[in-house]
Amino acid sequence: MARHDLTDWIIHFVHRRNPENDPLEFSYDFEDFEYIPHPDGFTYDGEPFVLTNKYEEDDYGLAPDDYAICVLQKILHDGYVRAGWSYRRGTPTIYGPKAAVCFTEMPLYGLIEYAKIRADENYTEQYGIAFLKDELFLAGARPVIYGLSGGHKEAKESDLFYGKGLRTLASECGIGLREQFRYVYTKLTSFKKIDWTHEREWRWADLEQSFDFPGMPIFAKNDKITFSKIIVIVKTTEEVERVIEQLKNLYHSKSTNHGREYNLKVIENTYVLSLDEVAKITKDPNLVKLDDLPLSSIPKIQKIKVTAETIEKIKIAIQQASEIFYNESEKFINEHGEKAPCGWSHVVTWESNTEITQALVDLGFANSYADGYYYINGLKSYPGQSIDVDEAGAKAAAEFLTKELGQKFSYHSRFD
Template identity: 30%
Template sequence: MAQALRRHDHTAWVTHFVRNRLPEQDFPGEDEDEYGYFAGGELEADAGAFQVLTAIIRLGGLMPGYSFRKGRTTIYGGQPAVCATEMPLYAFATYARERAEAGNVSAYGISFLKSEFYAAGGRPAIYGLSTDNVKYSRNDPTCRIIDEAILPVREQFRFIAHNPGGATRPIDWSHEREWRWVACDDEVDNIWVQYYNGIYGPAPALPLFKGPKEGRPLSRVCIIVWTADEAKEINELLTGFHLAGSNNYGSPFDRQVIERSRIIVLEEVIKAVEKNHELNAQTIEGLEEAQLLRSITIARPPKNAAKIVADAFAAAKTAGEQAGAAFNAKHGNASASFGFAHAATTDVTSPIVQYLLASKQASGPFDGEVWLNYPGPHGSGNIDYVEVVCRAAAQVLAEKLGIEVYVSVALD
């Protein structure tokens, strides 16, 4: 039987792309001190696209927006929405590259299986209506609701203005092949965030990592970045959340969803298509076959891991005790501020660090930071004393374990 012809213009995935935040566009009519619609405590109002992407991953979900253009929302029906495109990956990459100067599109995004996005409530856009006489029941800059006799309110989030034959100003965004999603279930369609006023609480969002245990249909996602260095940073972020099983706010992350998720480097996609002429690499399906999708790093423990750690911890304890004795001899019992000091690392992809976490000889990761639980004087107390002790121990731990170790300090 002849093999079915692969289509390069069609894919089973949809992609939500992110861009640089533009305060004057994203927060029209607001004063600078009031910026902060998107989890304002998490991001600056003018954050770059990669910062936005990492914030989405840290929070574990996509918060819907109003997609303002010229001070008016382009989302109808009164609810904010998450927008996505079903353009194949290479088409998306070239589109982002062409429009990068305008600042409207970036090379960063998150892809979902179309079937799962649909199951979550996502729907393809409706381009234009059968009537040119569009009446509104409400038409404010932040809330535009079309008369329900023309289109039911529950479907208006899908509507996109469309007039390709307009004499004065043609309107045609159909090349984006857009899909949209609005929150459907208050119980599961949310994530915890810090708002711009410092208060924590739930916010409507499309959860990425809740998984079927929490009632969400997404079984995997693909994180899209531009460079290999950015992929490394995302890998460390996702690996840390996989090891912790939650984010820093305690929101549970389904480890299986993270394990099945992948990272895509657009530079590699463009090279595969334009230089190596691998036409199948135009879609995520083709990249999967070509083994150009990167997974998180879950490593087996090194040989003799128990002995390596035992020797390192014993040496760290001795170094810490010696540093503590020297400190006391010089400073006596002089009082100081109290606080915490920990020998810490962010090298969550290291086999020895993953072994330490699995064997409960390390704690975390706490937003990517792992505390090494070596024996001896450290932890809380006189901040100057515990910092000196930890610094001596950290130096030994770095040498013996072969990882970067630093001192994490916080006042009590």
């Protein structure tokens, strides 16, 4: 149907993190000084379960009020869009036993305009991840249900559905537990009107508890859901470059630092669209849809050709850097001894989308762990335990590689 308000793409909004609506932030027991495990979902018998790995969350280091671009990059790193309970002022708005991922069927121009109107970075911003509607439907996402044929009634203690989630509809409402995640409370009366129908919302939930992480996979390798292509939406051209660098790093890493494998084919087919650039692609940015934009005009990661000359240059440079690392470490320990705490220091680079980095990866001289760094292998340090001994060698080797290869290298240390 040739209606301009219809689109083949459905978008997941990404907004700034809001600690008031984040269960990991307000489920803290101040008497015992520890986090209370917050349920990521419930079985249909009402048993809560937790899939969130608190260690992984802390290890990534997202701030409680981090910006939307940082939240977006964490989603890409994790490889899945987190399902949640859509808290508003501390109250969940998702009904039933299954947390949900939320999307909008608004065309791109509608999303941009809506974000401007709401102007609240805690709920709506011009960042997102777009999926093809038919593929998202196949993955299990469905349009929401706005309101009920009868009245809104929540389950009380005597009800069959009571306690089967953080918040459930009464069984007499006619929506079973499997479909309650789709329900949106709607009240189209003049008194205390509640109307979210303009959001044209879709939702996804892990109805069969198919995944060992709390959300819908995008890059996370699995045998149930995959996408032929996705579009990541950011505001600026600089953020496009930032996300492309990250995607290349994820591609090289092949998995998170905690072992969750990536679907490399999906990463290869992830496009990154800057809203600043939309006006250059289309004649009418005020009515633009993702369907109108040729994918060939939107950046994605590219394969980098490595020349034989670069390969040989790197082999020689790594050998020389190894000698420098060892000699400088030996010199330091002879002059200063070992007085610092135990630890290690690695030569690193964080430039992922270059011929030099690609060659280092191809030759096995660099490993990455989806954290943005490439750790340089094959450098021999003087045997010692003090972290400052390793740092002396790593600093000198990094300075040499920076000068020799024309790319910035540094060093990254950690205590034992």
